[in-house]
Amino acid sequence: MKSDLAISAHGLVKVFSRGQTVRALDGFDLEVAKGTVTGLLGPNGSGKTTAVRILSTILSPDAGTAEIMGLDVVRQSDAVRRIIGLAGQYATVDENLTGRENIRMVAQLTHLTKSAARAKADELLERFKLTEAGDRPAKTYSGGMRRRLDLAASLVAAPPVLFLDEPTTGLDPQSRNDLWEIIEDLVDGGTTVLLTTQYLEEADRLAQDIVVMEKGRVIAQGTPAVLKAQLGTTVIEVSFASHDLADRASSLLTNLTPKPPIREGSLLELTVENGPKVAADVLRTLDGAGVELLGLALREPSLDDVFLSLTGHRTEDEVAEAAQPKRQGRKAKKESAQ
Amino acid sequence: MTMSPEVAMEKLSVAERSMWAFRDMRVVTWRNLIASLRIPEAIFFSSLQPIMFVLLFRYVFGGAIPVAGVSYVNFLMPGIFVQTVCFGAVATAIGLSEDMAKGLVERFRALPMARSAVLAGRTTADLVRNIFVLLILTVVGLAVGFRMVNGVGNFVLGCIVMIVFAYSLSWGFAIIGLKAPNAETAQLMSFPILFPITFASGAFAPVESMPGWLQWFAIHQPVGVVVAATRSLMCGGPYTNSSAVGWTFVWAAVLLGGFSWFAVRSYRKVD
Numbered sequence A: 001m002k003s004d005l006a007i008s009a010h011g012l013v014k015v016f017s018r019g020q021t022v023r024a025l026d027g028f029d030l031e032v033a034k035g036t037v038t039g040l041l042g043p044n045g046s047g048k049t050t051a052v053r054i055l056s057t058i059l060s061p062d063a064g065t066a067e068i069m070g071l072d073v074v075r076q077s078d079a080v081r082r083i084i085g086l087a088g089q090y091a092t093v094d095e096n097l098t099g100r101e102n103i104r105m106v107a108q109l110t111h112l113t114k115s116a117a118r119a120k121a122d123e124l125l126e127r128f129k130l131t132e133a134g135d136r137p138a139k140t141y142s143g144g145m146r147r148r149l150d151l152a153a154s155l156v157a158a159p160p161v162l163f164l165d166e167p168t169t170g171l172d173p174q175s176r177n178d179l180w181e182i183i184e185d186l187v188d189g190g191t192t193v194l195l196t197t198q199y200l201e202e203a204d205r206l207a208q209d210i211v212v213m214e215k216g217r218v219i220a221q222g223t224p225a226v227l228k229a230q231l232g233t234t235v236i237e238v239s240f241a242s243h244d245l246a247d248r249a250s251s252l253l254t255n256l257t258p259k260p261p262i263r264e265g266s267l268l269e270l271t272v273e274n275g276p277k278v279a280a281d282v283l284r285t286l287d288g289a290g291v292e293l294l295g296l297a298l299r300e301p302s303l304d305d306v307f308l309s310l311t312g313h314r315t316e317d318e319v320a321e322a323a324q325p326k327r328q329g330r331k332a333k334k335e336s337a338q
Numbered sequence B: 001m002t003m004s005p006e007v008a009m010e011k012l013s014v015a016e017r018s019m020w021a022f023r024d025m026r027v028v029t030w031r032n033l034i035a036s037l038r039i040p041e042a043i044f045f046s047s048l049q050p051i052m053f054v055l056l057f058r059y060v061f062g063g064a065i066p067v068a069g070v071s072y073v074n075f076l077m078p079g080i081f082v083q084t085v086c087f088g089a090v091a092t093a094i095g096l097s098e099d100m101a102k103g104l105v106e107r108f109r110a111l112p113m114a115r116s117a118v119l120a121g122r123t124t125a126d127l128v129r130n131i132f133v134l135l136i137l138t139v140v141g142l143a144v145g146f147r148m149v150n151g152v153g154n155f156v157l158g159c160i161v162m163i164v165f166a167y168s169l170s171w172g173f174a175i176i177g178l179k180a181p182n183a184e185t186a187q188l189m190s191f192p193i194l195f196p197i198t199f200a201s202g203a204f205a206p207v208e209s210m211p212g213w214l215q216w217f218a219i220h221q222p223v224g225v226v227v228a229a230t231r232s233l234m235c236g237g238p239y240t241n242s243s244a245v246g247w248t249f250v251w252a253a254v255l256l257g258g259f260s261w262f263a264v265r266s267y268r269k270v271d
């Protein structure tokens, strides 16, 4: 046990055997230093939630050990519960209670006195801009308000370690930004945060350290800068009228980028450091060779790109989708994914 | 009384732990009661069903069911009371499986509260609800000719006996709530248990009218015992059966012990 670690996990294994057997965690290791934010990044089903549930004492592991601030999550679970806050993947608020009642309930179950619980509820509602809605049943809240209420409830004990499981999934951009600011404030106050997300952008903005998961294991770890350097910072997508044209373009463009272009159907993807400049080069090269293109777009690398670069294959969702005859836009799929 | 984070539950004495468990239970009970007050439709319709039972048996079947010593409505009401409080246990199963489905149990499990509190808070809230429904049923009963022929005191004792039993039964249905995949299934799983034990019990017709094998079951199974105990207290006369009253408490204690142990164990192991 190193004393500068807020969270440490070694060799965690969790097998679910309802219907078919799933190894949700398969030798999961993690170290999070005190006062830092770590982003746990992975596609659907990679085991993020299972890891968070074990670390927050909700689930006991089949093998391996985990400690929060040096306290064992299995043997000292009650002590662990006193120093953690958890905002689960789905905002877990009681819809029939008002926002204020929700926070007061959690405060009382955290063993604050009645008056302290009341004061805490007022303070947190104020801080999360819920004072006005505080006396309305939570079922009338919007998605963003629910998330804020859920987060407020998890902060009742001012926990030094906070788990946030996909805190912004399903939120509109404005609510997402609000939540990011709240999380940044918490971190400035010294809270250690473990945050799971499917969005590279989110991990990049909030986390000092990113841990990439696949199939219950960690497949990469590093600062956002390191991961991005492995990856490039911009993806250029060039589309053509046919596979053959894309193939021809691919061989023409090979020398422009450190990594060879990736062709998917009649689409070419180039991952590069300097997007606009390379894009201009691409246009010039193709024009010079008389290869006509249908479109060209620049975008931020996505989680799928991280995966492609780390594992040489796309996330399972992507593979399944590519196997379908009619390919939807990636953006649309992202939004429908839960 | 604030507890500092350094003081872990594991280090407390049994008395202190029980005190915290009691407080946690009270908070969860309060939350469950508030939540049901916010859905008045649910309260209305859950009292409507037993009222319809009273009216149906009193006026539709009542003429065809001969009973000794008292009028049929006086024979019937203790049975309806028992059936109603036993069916109250379905609410325990449904309530818990809804909390599971909505992820609230997940939140509770990450809090430093007693492991029994979510279950105890649920069963206690359902006990309070049962008392409320009994009050309504008593009024309806009085309106259709029911009388406390053995005195008000014994009537109240009869209510206490069945409420105690129903409380222990509701811990059994807490287990169903934890194990069922969703609320609808929890309800479907509850009925095949509740129908035989409440109907094959002498609640609505004298056990003597049943075939021999069923008679034996109706007399000895727990709800049959509770019906006999309640009728003994509320009707007296030919129905006096003090051993049934004693056996009701034995059954309640045994079921409460077994069910609550298993329910808390299931709660800890939910995945």
Ligand SMILES: Nc1ncnc2c1ncn2[C@@H]1O[C@H](COP(=O)(O)OP(=O)(O)O)[C@@H](O)[C@H]1O
Pocket (backbone or CB within 6 Å): A016, A017, A018, A022, A023, A024, A042, A043, A044, A045, A046, A047, A048, A049, A050, A051, B271
């Ligand atoms: N309670 C459970 N029972 C059965 N299987 C589960 C349970 N929780 C998770 N799983 C399975 O474990 C795998 C990992 O799930 P999860 O940890 O939720 O991943 P993520 O949060 O990264 O999407 C998935 O295949 C999922 O279906």
Ligand SMILES: [Mg+2]
Pocket (backbone or CB within 6 Å): A045, A048, A049, A050, A089, A165, A166
């Ligand atoms: Mg998840």
